[in-house]
Amino acid sequence: MTTTHILGYPRIGPQRELKFALENFWQGKSSASELQATAAQLRAANWAKQRDAGLRFAAVGDFALYDHLLDTAALLGALPARFGFDARTLGLEQYFALARGNAAQPAMEMTKWFDTNYHYLVPELDSASTFDGGFDALFDRVREAQEAGHAPKPVLIGPLTFLWLSKSHQPGFDRLSLAPALSRAYARVLARLAELGVEWVQLDEPALTLDLDTSWRDLLPTLYAALPAQAGALRPKLLLSTYFESISFAPATLAGLPVDGVHFDLVRAPQQIDLWREALPPQWVLSAGIIDGRNVWRSDLAAALRVLRPLHAALGERLWIAPSCSLLHVPVSLAAEHGAGARLNPEVRPWLAFAEEKLEELRVLATALDQGEDAVRDALRANAEALASRRNCPRVTLPQVRRRVEALSEADARRSAPYAQRIAAQHARLNLPPLPTTTIGSFPQTAEIRAARAAWRRGELRHTDYLQKMREEIAAVIRKQEDIDLDVLVHGEAERNDMVEFFGEQLWGYTFSAGGWVQSYGSRCVKPPIIWGDVWRPEPMTVDTARHAQALTPRPVKGMLTGPITLLQWSFVRDDLPRDQVALQLALAVRDEVSDLQNAGIAIIQIDEPAFREGLPLKRDNWPQYLSWAVRAFGVSAGVARDDTQIHTHMCYSEFNDILPSIAAMDADVITIETSRSNMELLDGFGAFAYPNDIGPGVYDIHSPRVPSAADMARLLRRAAQLIAPERLWVNPDCGLKTRAWPETEAALRHMVQAARDLRHELQTHGRIAPPPAVAAEVPVSAHSTCCAHDCA
C-alpha cells in the first residue's frame, strides 16, 4: 500500500480554539490545565482526521503552544542562557516568558520562517550551550498518540536547519563549533523515540534548499555523524524532509547520510525529481510532496497521477505521497465556509482545498495508485469538473485588465522628475520642520472597534452606524495626534480588519473566507484573502476616509495604502498566472487609488511594503528577476504621483542590506523602516550605501508595551544623524501601533515628539546634531529584540 502522510497540520484549530485558549490564559481568565486540555483536544482531533483520511502516521511534534522552533530548543535543552531556566523543568510560565518576555528579560527574537508569513522564535546559542537534558513533552506526546491508537511519526526540525536558524550574540563565538554536541543531542532524542517504539521520525531540513557556503555545506556530515548508520534499536528510521525549493546538494552527498528517505517539494520544484529518480539510494523511500501546502487551490489530481504513476511503478512501496510542506500555512477546513456567515464566492468554493480537504486528496491519490483509478472514479471526475469550471470561467480572465497591463510603459513605472526636484516641490508645499515626526499608520485596534466590526458583519449594526463609529474614531485619533503635536498625521486604520484583507475586500478578482485563519505568530492569526481572477479596482477604496480625516486638521494626514507586493505576498494567489503579472494588476489598482487621493488634495501618500523582502526567492539566482518585477510593480503604483505629492513607503521585519539598491530603485520620497530593535545597526547599510532619499528609521519598538524615554529615542536619533544627513531624517516608531494599547502608545509618542524637538533645537542652534555620548557598555538591543511581547494580554 502506498504510504500517505503529512509534514504537519495546523494547530490553531478550526475555530481558532488555541488562540482564544492562549489569550484567556495570558489574561488570567483560565488555568493552565484548561489551556492544556484545549491543546490535548486539538491534537486528538487532528490525529483523528489524519487517521480517517487513511494516513499511515499521525504527525506528532508539529503541535506547539507557541512555536515549534521554541519547542525544539526546549527538547534539546538549548534555551537562551539569559533567562536562567532549566529546560528539564520548564513550566508554562517560563515557556511563555521565553516567547513573550517577562519583567527581567525581553522575549526571544522572532523572525519569518523562510519565505512565509509564519514567525518563529530564534534560538540563542553560546559557548556554554550544551544540549544535555531537555524538556520531555515530545515523548509524552508520542505516548498520548499511541494511547489513542495512532502510529506517531514525530516531526523535528533537523540539526542543520536548527543551527542555521539559531543566532549567537557572543563576540567571537562561532555556533558551527556546536555541531558535534548538537549531533549527540539528536542521537539521544532519537534513541528515546526508538525505545518508545517509534518507527519513523521526520527531520525537517528546509535549510538544505538554500545557497549555503562551504563551511555550512561541509557541516552536514558532522551534524549527522552521531546518528547510528543503521536504523535499529538505537534509532527510528529517518525521513529527511525538504520544502519550499529544490535541494541544493547533489544526491551523492545526501546518500552518505544515515537516513532512510527524503521528502521533496514537487510543487515549488518539480524538476528535481528527474535528478533523484536515478540517484535514490536503493533502501530509501521517496516522499513526493505533490499537493500544494502553501496555497489553497484544489490539486489537479490527474496531473498528479501522471507524475506519481511512473514513480509508483519504479519504487512500489518506497513511494510515499504527501503535501509539499506542513499544512501550517493553509487554513483548517472549508467546512466553515458553508451556510450562514459564509463569505466565499460560491463559484470559487469548489476550486479550493484547505488542510482537511488536502487530506482527502491524498486519500484519493493513494487509492488510485493502489487499486486503480476506477476505485475513485467519482472523486476524480468531481476533481476534473471543478478544475474545468475554473479553467473555463469567463470571469477569471478580463481582457481590459490584460490590455492595461500590456500597455504599461517604462515611464509609467517612474516618477516624472528626480527626487531632488520632487523633494523641493514637496518642501514648498508641506512646509514641515526638520526631523518631522509621524507614525506608521495604525493606532490601537481596541476591543470596541473590533466588536463594532463584528456586530456589523453579523448584521447587528447597520452599515451606516458602523461607518459613523469609524469616523468618530478617526476624529478622536486626529485630535489626539494634534494634542501630542505630531507633524504628519495618520487616520489610524480603525476601519481595517487587516491591511491586506481590507483592500482585497474592495478589489475585483478577490474572495474571502469567513474562517480561513492561518497562524502568523503565537496567538496572532491572519485570514489571507484569495486572488482567483484578474484584479481591478471598481471604485475608490480610501478616498472618503482620507478626505474626512484631512478635513479635520490643517496638518497633513497621510493617505494609507498597502503596496502591490505585500498585497500579493499576504494573499493566497492564483496559480494560473505568473506572480509578476498579478503584481502588475495589483499595482494598477493601487495606482488608481494614488491618483484619486492626490486629486482629492492628499499631499502625502504612504504605500506600505512590509513583505517586500519576504517575497525574495530562497535561491539567489532567482533574486534579480524578482527584484526587477517587484520594483517595477511598486514603481507603477507610485509613478502617477505628481512632483509635489510625497510618496512614503514602509518596511519592517526585514534584513534590508541585501537588497538596498532595489529599495533605492523604488524611489519613494521617504522610507520608514524598523531599526530600533537593532539599535540602528540596520541603518549602517543605508549610510554606507548612501541611500539617496529621505529615511525615517524607527526609534522605538512597537512590539513591546515598554515605553522608551525621550532620552532613549534621542540617543538612537543621534546615531541615525551620523549616518543620514539630518535634513533627510524623519522621526517615527518602527511599525504600526495596532497591536498596542492606548496608554503606552500615547506616552511613547509624547516622548518621541520631545526627543525630536530637542534635537531639532540643537540642529537649528548649532547646525549639527552631536553623536550619542559613549555608553560604557551599550546594551545590544539587537541581542534580544522582542517580539509580540504582551500583545494579546
Ligand SMILES: Nc1nc2c(c(=O)[nH]1)N[C@@H](CNc1ccc(C(=O)N[C@@H](CCC(=O)N[C@@H](CCC(=O)N[C@@H](CCC(=O)O)C(=O)O)C(=O)O)C(=O)O)cc1)CN2
Ligand atoms: N496579513 C498580515 N500579515 C502580517 C502583518 C499584518 O498586519 N497583516 N503584520 C506582521 C505581523 N503579523 C501579524 C499578524 C496578525 C496580527 C493580528 O493582529 N491579528 C489579529 C486579527 C486581525 C483581524 O483580522 N481582525 C479582524 C477580525 C477579528 C476577529 O477575530 N473577530 C472576531 C470577533 C470580533 C470580536 O468580537 O472581537 C471573529 O471574527 O470571530 C477585525 O478586526 O475585524 C488576531 O490574530 O487577533 C498582527 C500582526 C507580519 N505579517
Ligand code: MET
Ligand atoms: C506590518 S506593516 C504595518 C503598516 C500599517 N500601515 C500599520 O501601521 O499597521
Ligand SMILES: [Zn+2]
Ligand atoms: Zn510595519
